[in-house]
Amino acid sequence: MRKFKIPNDPPTTSKSIRFPNDVxxxxxxxxxxxxxxxxxxxxxxxxxxxxxxxxxET
Structure with missing residues (x-):
């Protein structure tokens, strides 16, 4: 399992989603x-x- 690392800002496409306020x-x-x-x-x-x-899955 790969460890989570805070990434730099990569190129992205805008996508609108809703998050709970606590998250x-x-x-x-x-x-x-x-x-x-x-x-x-x-x-x-x-x-x-x-x-x-x-x-x-594997």
Whole structure:
């Protein structure tokens, strides 16, 4: 299982989704003081989740 790392801001396409307020607050706290955007954090989290799902399938 790959360890989650706070990423730099990669090129992205805008996609609108809703998050619970508590999740938004936790993400914003985690990225405070870093060179990471909310979107970049969520993208990396989704990539790790997808990788974990693939590992579980094998």
């Amino acid at each position: 938004i607050e936790e993400v914003e706290q985690a990225i405070r003081g870093t060179n990471c955007t909310f979107s970049a954090f969520v993208i990396e989290a989704v990539r790790v989740a997808l990788e974990n799902l693939k590992e579980e």
